[in-house]
Amino acid sequence: MIQHFQYKNMFENKQLPGWTFSFYFSGLKYQGNYHKDGRVEWTGPTPPVEKEEILIKQVHELMLFHVYD
Template identity: 40%
Template structure:
C-alpha cells in the first residue's frame, strides 16, 4: 500500500504535460516523473533494483492515482 502520495505539475502546455510525484512504500520514499502518455521516470536511487513485479505494481498504483487526481472530474 502506498502512503503519503503527493504530485506537483511541472509542465502543462499543448504539447507536453509532466508531474513530479513522491510517496512512501514499505518505509522507503520513492520519487519520479509522470508523463502525459503514462510513462514514468524513477528518481528513487533503488528504483533500478526493484523486482519487475514490484515495479509494475508501483507503476500501476501511480497511474491509477494520477488518473484519479488529474484527469477525473470531482
Template identity: 45%
Template sequence: MIQHFQWKEQPFGWNFHFYYKQVRYRGTYQKDGKIIWKQPDTIADQSFLETSVHDLMLYHVYEDHQQ
C-alpha cells in the first residue's frame, strides 16, 4: 500500500513522493501522463506503482472535488 502520497504542481507537471514497503519514492508526473522516477534507483513493483500513481493523480489533480 502506498502511504503518505504528496504532490506539488510545477510548470512542467507535478513532483510527487510517497512511501511503499518502507522505501521513499520520488518522481515527476508529466502533463502527458509520463512518470519520471527520481528515487530510488531501482523501482520495485514498477507496474503496480505506476498504475497507483496514475490513479492518485487523477483523483487529486484532475477530478473536481469541490461541492
C-alpha cells in the first residue's frame, strides 16, 4: 500500500500540466513525474517489476482524485 503520497505542479505556470510525486512503499521512497496523458516516469528507484503495474494504477487513481476532482 502506498503511504505518504505527495504531489506538486511540475511548472510554476499551473496552466501547464505535469506533476511530480513521491510516496513510500514497503519502506522505500519512490519519486516520479506524472504527465497529462497519465504516463508515469520514475525519477528515482524503479519499483520491482511485479509491483510496478499495481503502483502505477494506484498513482493514477490518486492523481485523478487530487488533481481532476
